[in-house]
Amino acid sequence: MxxxxxxxxxxxxxxxxxxxxxxxxxxxxxxxxxxxxxxxxxxxxxxxxxxxxxxxxxxxxxxxxxxxxxxxxxxxxxxxxxxxxxxxxxxxxxxxxxxxxxGDGLFTAYNSEPNWAKAHAVLAPAFTKSAMADYHAAITGTVRELTDLWSTTAEWIDVPAATNKLTFEIIARAGFSHSFGSLADSNSGSFVEAMVRELSYANRRTDVLPLFEKVFRRADHARHEADLAHAHAVVDDIIEARKHDSHRRYRDILDLMLDSADPETGERLDTVNIRNQILTFLIAGSETSANTIAFALHYLSTRPDIAAGVRAELDERWPTPEFPDIRYDDVAKLRSLRRVIDETLRLWPxxxxxxxxxxxxxxxxxxxxxxxxxxxxxxxxxxHRDPAWGHDADQFNPTDFCPTTFAACRPASTNPSAPAPALASVASSRTTKSPSPSRHFCTSSTWNPTRNMTSTCAKPSPSSPRVCAFEHVVDVVRRRSDRSPVEANLHQSV
Missing domain, CATH: 3.30.43.20 (Uridine Diphospho-n-acetylenolpyruvylglucosamine Reductase; domain 2)
Structure with a gap:
């Protein structure tokens, strides 16, 4: 969201x-x-x-x-x-x-609704270490599809739009063994686009002035109704197809919701709630990860010293120019990259x-x-900018998350009621950025007022040598920042 x-x-x-x-x-x-x-x-x-x-x-x-x-x-x-x-x-x-x-998905359920506790109990096994390891192949496979696409296209890339499509695909493939279409297919994103429009509609609704919406936003309301029906229909079809699949070879989160019961009550999730949980996963885990990737790439483009450290960490583990064979256990060892992501989330949660x-x-x-x-x-x-973080709390400084520094300030920033999909968001963000420095991009940042979100564009180089992508990002962003406040544009929607 x-x-x-x-x-x-x-x-x-x-x-x-x-x-x-x-x-x-x-x-x-x-x-x-x-x-x-x-x-x-x-x-x-x-x-x-x-x-x-x-x-x-x-x-x-x-x-x-x-x-x-x-x-x-x-x-x-x-x-x-x-x-x-x-x-x-x-x-x-x-x-x-x-x-x-x-509906009553984990993110939007009321505390008094029975499915709130029931879904927590049923979905808990989906976020164990072994379960997260099972999702890893789908995550890396989808990331590779995106980086291969970026390395062969000569057109400018809208990075947030691309990463939104990426993260929707990751969640769908890893969680529900479903694909909304190839990342290269420009016509495969109708569901993703409908979901993004639904989030935008929720953001901009003027419920405090209902007459305004009825009189001046009839077209938006009609689009909302159509997008809502489309999103529900697509997910309902996914559920029904799985129910009637006699082979059931997937054993993913969807199977878990269909086959498991609350260990305390013995009750199962109903079909409507399963649909709500799937949509919750897509809402809570897609744009969150996509925006984290975009913000992190921006910060790395403005800090070549930090980008060089990330590149060195990756080169040490994967010295060849091919797409790295990132294993699940490798992700936790990418300490520099983890600190970059943590610091990005601190500044722009x-x-x-x-x-x-x-x-x-x-x-x-x-x-x-x-x-x-x-x-x-x-x-x-x-x-996250509390003085507990130090005098430079507004600055991007991944060393804040070095063990000694973090232990010293120990600020509180945990939401104990965060929905489970947030756990998967961190994993996909870290894995997505792992192969990125092996690609060769030039980027620029522009503000798209029609979407009220970051519109960071990237243009791949015809070649893909083993050089840091961000060396080229830095030059372009610095040149353009003389004409417009790039970081202010990136943060306009917050």
Missing amino acids: EPAVFANFVARESIPGSQLSEKPPHPRFRLPLVGDVLTTDFAKPCQRLAEQARELGPVFEQKLFGYPAVIVTGVEAIEEVNDESRWEKHVGHALMKLRPLA TGPGYFRRAKHDTTLCGRYRFAKKDWVLVLLLGA
């Missing part, structure tokens, strides 16, 4: 009956009725909230049109709201807008935050009282 999904998180959320022992600070220039509209950046809401956290502190309030939201960014405060004995997962309004697509709700009346930081079912937004975009 792209970061902009949190842009409207305050709509229709309130904190009824809250009696705070001390009101959290709020931005200046608050107005009656409309609240903090003068200090809210509606184009980059989460970036603005992260900036305000530095001024207002680790816990503060934003109010828009009468709807308050408490934002949490401080390390100690996050540790408190991650305490499962006092706080629990909350499906905030931003996630509720995905309910028509993913795949989701800028998550919601937590009080299980019972409680307090936060010993100052703010919350009633049962009151909620907060943990803003990871601010938490």
Whole structure:
């Protein structure tokens, strides 16, 4: 899910009956009725909230049109709201807008829904070490298909679009033994495009002004209905085909959901919930990994010293120019590459935050009282730039994740209710970038306002010698950065 999904998180959320022992600070220039509209950046809401956290502190309030939201960014405060004995997962309004697509899947299920606990129990074996190793061949095979395609094309490549298609394919092939089509086939992406449009529609819906949507966005709503029906139909067909497959040779996540029962209750997942889980995997694991790859490539293009270290690590393990034979156990040994990915996720987490709700009346930081079912937004975009990371917390510095450095700062940034597909996202991101430095690319970065996302274009060289791709990336990005703020463009949608 792209970061902009949190842009409207305050709509229709309130904190009824809250009696705070001390009101959290709020931005200046608050107005009656409309609240903090003068200090809210509606184009980059989460970036603005992260900036305000530095001024207002680790816990503060934003109010828009009468709807308050408490934002949490401080390390100690996050540790408190991650305490499962006092706080629990909350499906905030931003996630509720995905309910028509993913229903009671892990990402959007309410705590009270039976399938929430049932699906957790059924899907747990899908994320053991042995299961992750089983997915590895599908991941590397799909990555090789993409890099082979990039090495032979002479046209400019829209990197986020390509990596979105890549990650959808990885999840489909590894999890459900299904392919939406060859990565080289420009006509094979109707399902992927429908899913991306659905996410965009959820991001931009104006639920706080329903009349506006009915009057001015009829065409968007009609497209949404068509995309929703298409996505459901495609996944339903996948499930039905597997049910009627008498050979069942796959033994993947889909088989697990079809054949396994909750060990406590003995109940199985119903077909609609299986569809919701598949769509949840695709939502939670595709664009997240795709954007991580794009951001990491951008940072490596601007830091040739770090890119050289990654290249040296890969060359030491795979010195020949052929596509590397990456084994599952090799991935964990790529320490430099892992630090690059971890640092990319620190600066630009795949989701800028998550919601937590009080299980019972409680307090936060010993100052703010919350009633049962009151909620907060943990803003990871601010938490990951907390002073606990050091004076250069805004800078890309993978050494933050060297064992000694990380142990020293030990900031809190874990979401205990993160859906299981996030585990697979890290594996696919690391594997995807492993072969990349063996290719020869020139890139440029441009902003595509029609998609509200990064549009990073890359053009492969006719040759593919064993040189670092990023040496050429650096030259082009530096030249273009004189004319436009490349990094600002990359981060516009957050």
